[in-house]
Amino acid sequence: MSILTYIGIQGGSVRRASLEVLSQCRKLAAAQGLAVEAVLIHPQASDFVAQVQRYGAQKVYTVEDPIFEQHLNAPLVGALAAVIEQAQPRVVALASSEAVKDVLGALAARLDAPALADVSSFELTEAGVRARRPVLAAKFIARVEAEGQPVLVSVRAGAYDAEEAPAQAEIEALPFSFDEAKPRPTLREVIGASGGAVDLSEARYVVAAGRGVRDEEGKKLIDELAEVLGAAIGSSRAVVDVGLFPATSQVGQTGKVVSPDLYIAVGISGAIQHAAGMSNSRVIVAINKDADAPIFNYATYGLVGDLYVILPPLIEALREAKG
């Protein structure tokens, strides 16, 4: 009996969120006397095995095929279903991402398995899984339960810490076959990589821009602040709608969920739809000229004032502090 973790790969490396989930699965498995296993699905899946071993997987399934160069739901559901049939795990845990959200429901239906999406914590029970998940734009926590085997669980980024625990893993390469005749979407192109040098969902520091950032000058200040910190750039819907920031940078209920060590919300009012994506950050700084803006309810440190006046000295001070 095992717990199986799906290891996502993005931009040529293993997603940190997947290692977080793997670390948690290792602990749960140890407590229950279960094996901890992982699955890698990528054209060069075996290149990532060593990294997965460092985080304690005892067995790693690999599925290699050129089709996995880009995200496509049909082959990914097929590959995951085949690995799960082979591994017969009690639980399949997946770090949540747009790719995982795209396949979780279909995978659950194909395997006739219960699924819990986007949980913030989970544990094993005799009959399945008990978990906690934010609901209603992350205003409340629902305690939920699933009964069956396997149970599929997707886990929000930042729910657990990634901790190394090297193990010597057995490796099993599984063949991939795909029914080309079955109708499926065909990928025409992928437009625009995410803005900023650092990937948002993996970042330790996030600088996020909202409606208060009105123009290119404000955007330049955001870029500078992000550069000084080595931060990824996030945004609220307002500045995506006007085209100042790319849609991939949107944080919130409909965008990305982030939980960095430091989240600096610049000119963001803090509507619940935005807060749903960032309220789990460790330290939150809010910079807003409206002292009544709801973002201050989440802020560890709140600065009331005009961002165009505050950011230049802040960038300067942080540059000095970083020495």
Added chain:
Amino acid sequence: MKFSVCIKQVPDVAAPIQVRGGELVHDTGRLVLNAYDASAVEAALVLTEAHGGEIDLVLAGPQAGQETLRKALAMGADRATHLIVSEEADLDAATYAVLLARHFDETGHEVILCGKQAQDTDAGLTGAMLAEKLGLPYVTNAVRLEQEGDTLVVTRQGDTGQEVLALTPPCLVTCSNDMNDPRIPTLKGIMQAKRKPLDAREADLPGAPRTRVLGYENLPEREPGRVLDGDPADIARQLANLLHSEAKVV
């Protein structure tokens, strides 16, 4: 093209909601059309206005859901089916998928649209579950939907960029609210909606769901933060110090 849009009635997330004794209590009791589903209805309207076609709605839920169906009819959809379930029934995503799949097995389907998730659960499972049950190709989290002859061209928001996919009906697409701003029904639309066909029937529930909510809790309170007010250069410097020496993040 013929569109079938699956919609859900949800509590108004903007209205005050509290947790009492592990239950969510909606003081206003206001129920609304799920915002993501409203974007799906709008997307179908835009395409049928440009290229012709028709729009069916389907909603699984208690009696009260009829009001939400009428609202979506007032936006401009042609007809509706209400799969009525009891107020007390415990429905999870898999249950909705079964109810909807049975419905489409009966009626047939060309393009099925859903919201990418429901505002109350934020789970986002039902759309892809339904596609799998019906054996349909699907795209989730669409931010743009276009019609090129017999082909739907869907742009979805992925992890690192926007993926442009082509698919041929029958198929299913789940819509993001970033796709459009759903129209507000006009008075004329509301009057017309009253005369549009609405087929209401009792739905047989497929056994007990295997996932369930045990109870609700408030979020753990964040420690109250500190507000820095004053000269911009001063507070900027103070913040840099606090991040370094107190929060120890920089």
